[in-house]
Amino acid sequence: MVVYIDILLIENFIINLFLLLITLKALRYKYYKSIYIAALFGALYTLIIFMDNKILVSLPFKIIVVLLMIIISTKNLKIIKVLKSSVVFILMSFTLCGFTFAFSMIDNSNSIFEKFSINKYSIKYLIISVMILYIVSVRVTEYLRDRNLLNNFIYDIEIFNGKKSIFIKGLLDTGNALREPVTNLPCIIVESDFFNDLELNSNNEFLIPYSTIGEDGLLKGFKSKDIRIRGEDKKWRNVEVILCECKNKLSKENDFNALLSRGVI
Incomplete structure (x- = not known):
C-alpha cells in the first residue's frame, strides 16, 4: 500500500x-x-x-x-x-x-x-x-x-485644527477612567503620529499621572475644546477633553487610533 x-x-x-x-x-x-x-x-x-x-x-x-x-x-x-x-x-x-x-x-x-x-x-x-x-x-x-x-465600541472623533480637521477612530475603553486631576476633564489617548498634524498650545499642556498593572508614570496632554465625537446614534456632539499622546500602536489591525475613557461618553 x-x-x-x-x-x-x-x-x-x-x-x-x-x-x-x-x-x-x-x-x-x-x-x-x-x-x-x-x-x-x-x-x-x-x-x-x-x-x-x-x-x-x-x-x-x-x-x-x-x-x-x-x-x-x-x-x-x-x-x-x-x-x-x-x-x-x-x-x-x-x-x-x-x-x-x-x-x-x-x-x-x-x-x-x-x-x-x-x-x-x-x-x-x-x-x-x-x-x-x-x-x-x-x-x-x-x-x-x-x-x-x-464596532459597537468604536467612535468617530473629529479634531479641529485651525482650518483643518483630523478624523480618527476611537475605542471606548470601559475600564479606563483616566482624568486630569486639576480640571477633572476626561482623557482621550491618541497615537503620537496624529500629534504631528496638530497645532497645540504649550500653555494648555498638562501632565496626567496614570497607573496600570506593573507600571505608572506621567502622560503629556493638551486641553482642547475643538473636539466632537459620534457614536452609534450618528449624532455629533462637542466634548471638552484632554488629548494625551501615546507612542505605542493601539491596534495591530489599525481598527482604531485612540482610546476614550468612559468619562468622555
Whole structure:
C-alpha cells in the first residue's frame, strides 16, 4: 500500500482541528490561535506509524499527546480543565471513529466468516469536506461576531485644527477612567503620529499621572475644546477633553487610533 505523507498530515490536521473545536465548543472553553499548532502537533504524531517504537505508540504516550494538544490550544494549565477537556476529546475521537467505521462497512462487503478489510472508502472525502465546512463556518462566525462587538465600541472623533480637521477612530475603553486631576476633564489617548498634524498650545499642556498593572508614570496632554465625537446614534456632539499622546500602536489591525475613557461618553 502506498501512503502519501503530505496527504496523511493534511487529513489528520483537519481531523484534529475539528475534534479540538467541537471539544472546546462543547465545554465552552476559550481557545486561541495556537489551536492550529496543536492540530499540527497531533498530525505530526501520526508519523510514528513509520517507526518501530513501542513506547511512542503506547496508550500512556497517546494520552500525553492529547493533554499537550489541549494545553497548547487553551494555554491553560489548570489540571481539572485539562483532564476534563482531554476526556471529552478522547470520547469525541471514539465517536468519530465509530461513525467513520460504520460508513466504511457500506463501501466494503463483509461477512462473519471472513476477515473484514477496507479496500475503498469513497465517503471519506465527503466527511472531511463536512469537517472543513464546520471549521470555516466557526472561524467566520467568530470573526463576524468579534467585529460586530468591536464596532459597537468604536467612535468617530473629529479634531479641529485651525482650518483643518483630523478624523480618527476611537475605542471606548470601559475600564479606563483616566482624568486630569486639576480640571477633572476626561482623557482621550491618541497615537503620537496624529500629534504631528496638530497645532497645540504649550500653555494648555498638562501632565496626567496614570497607573496600570506593573507600571505608572506621567502622560503629556493638551486641553482642547475643538473636539466632537459620534457614536452609534450618528449624532455629533462637542466634548471638552484632554488629548494625551501615546507612542505605542493601539491596534495591530489599525481598527482604531485612540482610546476614550468612559468619562468622555
